Amino acid sequence: MMWAVVLIASAVGGCFGSPMGEANTTDGGLAAGIDLPWPEDGQTSVMVEGLGDLGGKGEREPVPIASVTKVMTAYVILKEHPLKGAATGPVIEVDRQAADESSSREESSAPVREGQRFSERQMLELMLIPSGNNIARLLARWDAGSQEAFVVKMNRAAARLGMTHTTYTGASGIEPTTVSTAADQLRLARQVMKNPVLRSIVAKREVTIPGVPGTIVNTNTLLGRSGVIGLKTGSTTPAGGALMWAAEAEAAGRTWLVLGVVLHQSAGSPPATGLQAALDRSRTLIDGVRASLDSLIAARAANEQDR
Structure with a gap:
């Protein structure tokens, strides 16, 4: 059973409060003194719910985040149109623009035809699992009338979450002007994993949706490995x-x-090369954190005794 522990602000301040442009190499985190296999380039932030900031x-300078953007798109959609339990939500019709795209x-897209009708839950699956840019923009238009109006909602949500180094300029992430930091995105990750609907969708390795050909495979190939959910x-x-x-670990x-975020891995290389680097380096780090959990728990206990 998953334990959901909300950390007090002082326990996570180091992870979420790094100034923009400052190099943070685990200073102030529980992992200080523990040899974790951090990626050598880009930027990374990690935490363990119930323990705190690792x-x-x-550098904590905002960088393009590509399709990680869709996490905020889904977050806003479910804030505006919440789903509970197994509810599928309202039906959304595919417009000509989404079909053409x-x-x-x-760019990555989901194969849909004009006039097809899918539930809100199915649309979220089409956006998050195969990373359908066309579906992200369709959801934005459905919710706010235009992508531009929806982006305003995305940035307001980011501000409410304290994501002070984040700027969204589109719903899909294709725009290089959508930028953020690993620490900011980690704030969002915590919120997403508290939402049962989002949590269930991002855990699916594949899905079959009537009207969409074949089996839709998740772009996150780490699912089911190293505890990744x-x-x-x-x-x-x-x-x-x-x-x-997001990964589970027993200790x-x-x-x-x-929870962790890895950004800007092998930037400037072909997308497939960069993605594989992010997956490989994330798995190495996840394995390192899981193997070090007992030491991290001991470090937390020692910190509490010193207070």
Whole structure:
């Protein structure tokens, strides 16, 4: 059973409060003194719910985040149109723009046809699992009338979450002007994993949706490995590879939720190369954190005794 522990602000301040442009190499985090396999380039932030901030590595300057953007798109959609339990939500019709964009060779998309009707839950699956840019923009238009109006909502949500180094300029992440930091995106990851609907969708390795050909496979190939239960990939040439991830780990007789964000891996390389780098480096880090959990728990206990 997953334990959901809300940390007091002082326990996570190091992870969420790094100034923009400052190199944070685990200073102030529980992982200080513990040899974790941090990625050498880009930027990374990690925490364990119930333990706190493990710190991070890399400059805290905002960088393009590619399709990790879709996590905020889904978050806003579900804030505006919440789903409970197994509810599928309202029906949304595919418009001509989304259908035309489904054949694009320049970006990831979901194969849909004009006039098809899918539930809100199915649309979220089409956006998050195969990373359908066309569906992200369709959801934005459905909710707010235009992508531009929806982006205003995204930035307001980011501000409410304290994501002070984040700027959204589109719903899909294709725009290199959508930028953020690993620490900011980690704030969002915590919120997403508290939402049962989002949590269930990002955990799916594949899905079959009537009207959509074949089996839709998740771009996050770490699912089911190293305890990974989510979250979202991203990759473009400017952004490199990115991964917001959630993993479970067993220690001290309970299950812990480990959350992390890796950004700007092999930036400037082809998207597939960057994504593979983000996946590989994330898995190495996840394995390192899971193997070090007993030491991290001991460090937390020692910190509490010193107070």
